[in-house]
Amino acid sequence: MDLLKLIALDRDDIEVVSAHLQDAIVKVGDVHWRPREQRMVLGVNRFDWESALTNDPIYRRRLAALRFERVLSCQVRNIDPRNKDAVLNLLAIDFAPVDGASGTATLLFSGGGAIRLELECLESELADLGPTWTCARCPEHALEGPSPSTPGVDAATPPRH
Known part of the structure; x- marks a missing residue:
């Protein structure tokens, strides 16, 4: 599978x-957090949701990096x-524009x-950095009620090289 690399410059991205x-x-x-470098x-x-949603799902995780620039x-x-x-289990990233191009991103x-x-x-x-490894299950979320600290997370760790 190809390594994913995405750039986000607006809310849709x-x-x-x-x-x-x-x-x-x-x-x-x-x-x-690198304040001097913003x-x-x-x-x-x-x-890896791409492989999980195929007809023959294989559950995988990938090492990746997420970077934000111009952080005030x-x-x-x-x-x-x-x-x-x-x-931590990341659920979503929300972006709220404030004035023109500025705004807040909340993880x-x-x-x-x-x-x-x-x-x-x-x-x-967002950039994938390397190999994948299999994990036992697909994350799940309750439709209602309070969310546990890590719902359905397979805490498999990447292989050591």
């Missing part, structure tokens, strides 16, 4: 990126930045965690 990152696993220690970079294990500020809610081994995690980025303008990239 970030919705596509968000769809590809639904149920990505993110360790807090793999979230890197950049946020996250290393993620994204669920970063705020977190219900995430302890000191707990580097904590695992929403199960269990109520969130990272809010104030952006000069939306400039983001």
Whole structure:
């Protein structure tokens, strides 16, 4: 399978990126806020929805990077930045334009965690970084009721090289 590489410059673009990152696993220690560079970079294990939705589904995860440029500020809610081994389940990325090209991107995690980025303008990239590995199941979400901290997540880890 080809490596995915997507650029997001507007709301429609970030919705596509968000769809590809639904149920990505993110360790807090793999979230890197670089205020001097106005950049946020996250290393993620994204669920490969493309292979899961075929006639003969194989459940896989892929190592990928998500990058935001022109980040003016970063705020977190219900995430302890000191707990580097904590695992987050990314549910969606929401973009709300504020004035012209500026706006806020909010990364929403199960269990109520969130990272809010104030952006000069939306400039983001999602890129697969390498190999896939199989996982036992497809993530599932309850249709109603409170969301558990990591619904249906297969916490399989990538192979070590």
